[in-house]
Amino acid sequence: MRRSLIIWSLALLPFAVAVNAQANPAxxxxxxxxxxxxxxxxxxxxxxxxxxxxxxxxxxxxxxHDGAINWEEFKAGCKKGLVTK
Structure with a gap:
């Protein structure tokens, strides 16, 4: 039982990391x-x-949601960590 729990924990670890990366922008x-x-x-x-x-x-x-990002949206994205260099 303990071994199964460890295996499942290790199997789910990449998903947890991915969710955390999306929740915490750059x-x-x-x-x-x-x-x-x-x-x-x-x-x-x-x-x-x-x-x-x-x-x-x-x-x-x-x-x-007009299909284009203008300067104001871009600046706001920079401040939120959604834009990278």
Whole structure:
């Protein structure tokens, strides 16, 4: 019985790590890094294909769900740790 519990615990560990990673976003970008990432991404409203290298979850950053991320949404995503360099 104890061995089964250990095996199940080890089998479920990767799932627990993945859930924790989604619940805890990356370190927020400072204003300069955020502006640099925005410029590198194209400096205009970002469609999913342009945003992909910088944003893991497009829907979390596109808060108005218009299919594009504007500068204000991008900045908010930086502060929440949803944007990476």
């Amino acid at each position: 370190t927020p970008l400072n204003d300069d890094d955020c502006a640099a990432a925005w410029k590198e991404a194209g400096g205009a409203d970002l469609k999913p294909d342009k945003a992909k290298p910088f944003i893991a979850s497009f829907d979390q950053v596109d808060v108005d």
